[in-house]
């Protein structure tokens with residue numbers, strides 16, 4: 544009995560040594576697993592946190608790739624309209640948001656209405672590349688005296704002066720430019736060249752919807 548107990552106690556001492564190293568091994572394993580979980584978990588947390596940032600430019604680029612073309616005329620003395628009042632035709636356009644819009648304007652109202660010297664509206668602004676093309680030639684500025692109209696969206700800082708000269712034999716001047724639309728909304732496009740009536744040239748068609756003032760719906 545004593546012997547047994549002694550043996551037991553003896554072997555128990557060995558066992559407790561083994562147990563303690565086994566315990567240490569378990570502790571080490573536990574911490575190793577904890578570290579593993581932390582690293583793997585941390586990786587996925589980081590991946591999740593970064594993924595919107597990584598995917599955002601791609602989504603943005605995909606959206607901006609939408610590219611539409613719109614045609615706009617500047618007409619005068621059309622049936623049913625005030626005599627000698629130039630007008631955009633149409634005066635309502637709808638384009639997609641966050642997109643590129645290429646506008647082609649045919650200006651049938653030839654002849655210039657000079658802008659004041661140093662008018663900011665003689666500069667092309669807010670278009671892709673800061674340029675427009677008139678009758679096949681790129682430009683970023685027109686001499687104030689050589690402007691017939693402008694296509695201006697103040698809210699989007701877009702301004703394109705439109706020449707009053709057509710190529711020989713043509714009945715219109717052709718102007719093309721591209722701009723980015725931003726968020727959806729209702730914008731006004733209008734002329735800032737004093738082509739209207741009154742001593743200032745700012746009355747009549749310049750302030751009347753359906754003439755040199757139009758609505759751009761971005762949706």
Ligand SMILES: [Cu+2]
Pocket residue numbers: 691692693734735736737738739749755
């Ligand atoms: Cu005008």
